Structure formats: C-alpha cells, structure tokens
Amino acid sequence: MSRDDAESRRGQAHAKGLYPAPLNAGRSRNMQANRRSDTKPEVSLRKALHHLGYRYRKDLLLRLPETRVRPDIVFTKRKIAVFVDGCFWHVCPQHGRKPTTNEWYWAPKLQRNMERDTRANTALKEAGWTVVRIWEHEPLEEALQAVRSALD
C-alpha cells in the first residue's frame, strides 16, 4: 500500500468517524515518522551493525508457541531479538506521555501496544530468546552497545 493510499484510506476513516483527525500538520508528520518499519534510528542501527560485520535478519516473523513476533533485528543462531521502539507508540517514560486530545482513541491503543510488547517479551524469553529493547531516542552508540553486550 503506497503512502497515498494510506492517506486516502485514513481520510475515509475520518469521514466515518473511525479515526481522529490529525491535530495539525506537525503532529501528522510525527505520526508518519512513527511508522512501524524502517524508522530512522532502526535503519541507523542496522547499518552500524552491518558495518561492524554483524549479520542479522530484518523483520523476520518468529512463530513462537504462544504468539507470533516480528522483531526489528534478529540474530537467528544466537536467538537474540532486537526491537527499536518508537517513543510514542510504545510509551517511552521520557516522551511517551499519553495524549490528552482524542484520549478515547489513543489510550486503549497505546495500552494494547504496551501489553503486546510485554507478551512478546515473555513469549520470547520462554522460548529461550534474549530480548533487547531500545528506545528510538537512545543515541546510536548506546543502542549499538546494548546489542553488542547481548551478543558477547
């Protein structure tokens, strides 16, 4: 689905009252930046790891006994799953304050995201995986260090 399709679908959802209208252009851009895959910090981390000679799978779907999980970066042999979590969608303690506008829409959605993250962590650990979660606001050096210490 192209971005234009997504935009027009969202527009239709507005019309049906299913989706709150963006607050303003800035907020709208912020939402775009928070798309699930290939966010910038995630791309930087992948590039840096690759540059250091690490080989990994990107967005690999893991079928676990309890649930299915799609980490951002997977080291299959080492069983290490890395997630780069967006501050807004995954409710980071520093930037993830709950929106007060459209609370009816966002609060349950963000709550579900947090619950899904917790379920994913538990399912992965029970299946013998190491989970590394990185906030998108973390500097690249710290993100790299977190992954490398899991690999060591």
Ligand SMILES: [Zn+2]
């Ligand atoms: Zn943050």
